[in-house]
Amino acid sequence: MTKAKLDEVIHAPNRLAIVALLASMEWAEFSFLRDEVGVSDSVLSKQLSTLEAAGYVKVRKGHVGKRPRTWLQLTRAGRSAFDAHVQALKDIVAMADRPAAAIAPN
Amino acid sequence: METTPQDATDALRHVESAEDAAWRPRPVPKWYWWSVGLLMAGTWAAFDIDNKALQIAVMLLYPVCLGAVIGLSVRKQGMQVRLGRAPRPVRRAIIGSVLVMIAAIGVVALALFGIDAPHPWLILGAWGLVVMVIGGPLSERHYKKAWETWKAAA
Numbered sequence: 001m002t003k004a005k006l007d008e009v010i011h012a013p014n015r016l017a018i019v020a021l022l023a024s025m026e027w028a029e030f031s032f033l034r035d036e037v038g039v040s041d042s043v044l045s046k047q048l049s050t051l052e053a054a055g056y057v058k059v060r061k062g063h064v065g066k067r068p069r070t071w072l073q074l075t076r077a078g079r080s081a082f083d084a085h086v087q088a089l090k091d092i093v094a095m096a097d098r099p100a101a102a103i104a105p106n
Numbered sequence: 107m108e109t110t111p112q113d114a115t116d117a118l119r120h121v122e123s124a125e126d127a128a129w130r131p132r133p134v135p136k137w138y139w140w141s142v143g144l145l146m147a148g149t150w151a152a153f154d155i156d157n158k159a160l161q162i163a164v165m166l167l168y169p170v171c172l173g174a175v176i177g178l179s180v181r182k183q184g185m186q187v188r189l190g191r192a193p194r195p196v197r198r199a200i201i202g203s204v205l206v207m208i209a210a211i212g213v214v215a216l217a218l219f220g221i222d223a224p225h226p227w228l229i230l231g232a233w234g235l236v237v238m239v240i241g242g243p244l245s246e247r248h249y250k251k252a253w254e255t256w257k258a259a260a
Contacts, residue, residue, distance in 0.1 A: 006109055016117060020124030024191045032184030036127045064181065086121055089114040096111030 007085045009054045014039055015047050019056065019082045022074040027060075030070040048072065056081055122260065129196050131250040132183060134242065141175045143238030150231035195259075199252030203245030210237050 010019050017037045022028060034044045051057040056078030060071045074082070109117075145168065152164040180186045189197060214233050218226040 011109075011117070013117075013120060016120050017124050020121040021128055024125055024128035024188055026186040026188050028185035036124075086118070089109075089118050089121075092109055092114035093111055093118065096114075 005084070006088050007081050009050060009056065010081060010085045012047075014043065015051060016085075018044070018047055018051065019074065019078060022057065022072060023079060023082050025074075027071050027073040030072065033072060051078070054078075054081075125193070126257065128185075128187060129192060129253060129256075131246065131253050134246055135179065135182070136243075138175065138179045139238045139242030142172065142242075143235035145171055145175065146234035146238065147231035150227045150234065153227040154225050193256045195252045195256045196249070199245075199249045203241075203248055207237055207241045207245070210241065 010016055014037060018033060021033060021036055030041075030044065034041060037044065039047075048057055048059065052059055056075055058073045058075050060073070062069055062071070149164050149168045152160050155161075189200065192200065211230070211234055215226075215230055217223075218229055223229060
């Protein structure tokens with residue numbers, strides 16, 4: 001077991017998938033995220049509320065024609081938190097690999 | 107929070123598959139390439155007519171119309187990617203395709219004005235349309251190859 005500075009908000013698998021997707025995007029629509037992450041509307045709403053409360057995701061609601069739409073965007077804080085979280089994960093993997101590399105034959 | 111190396115590896119795999127999904131090639135509708143090409147052809151055709159007011163109006167309208175076409179296409183995809191976060195081969199493919207299309211139009215423009223061809227703006231507009239309609243789908247194919255290469259390497 002390793003103690004690392006992981007972000008508890010981001011670490012949950014569904015939230016990690018949402019944030020990782022949003023990190024590659026300027027913005028995404030609710031339906032796009034739902035389909036790509038493979039969760040139901042209610043699950044996605046719940047996870048987004050948690051991320052929004054943490055200040056990691058900005059939610060914008062509007063209409064295209066008569067249809068209501070929701071657009072989502074990662075905030076600057078969300079991007080920094082995601083990058084730091086991924087780095088922490090990589091550090092954990094690297095630390096585990098280090099002793100093995102040290103004893104590996106040439 | 108305690109995380110085992112196996113948990114971390116699994117989480118990183120989640121991140122990788124999200125990146126795959128973000129950059130996965132998605133078909134660009136044909137109307138997009140036609141719209142951009144026709145807009146270019148129409149704008150440059152206006153320069154063939156000796157009317158300053160028309161030329162200014164067209165120059166002002168062009169970015170608005172182009173923005174509307176791009177905006178509509180992006181809205182239909184349901185997201186807009188962040189080029190700065192693109193994996194390097196994918197980013198190179200996008201920038202490379204744009205540069206090739208600009209060069210294809212630029213070289214013909216230089217040749218047309220160099221030889222003092224009649225109605226250079228009309229010819230250039232038609233050439234721009236050809237570049238968009240043929241080059242657009244080719245650039246999509248190029249993108250798909252770059253994405254596949256990146257995935258295979260990962």
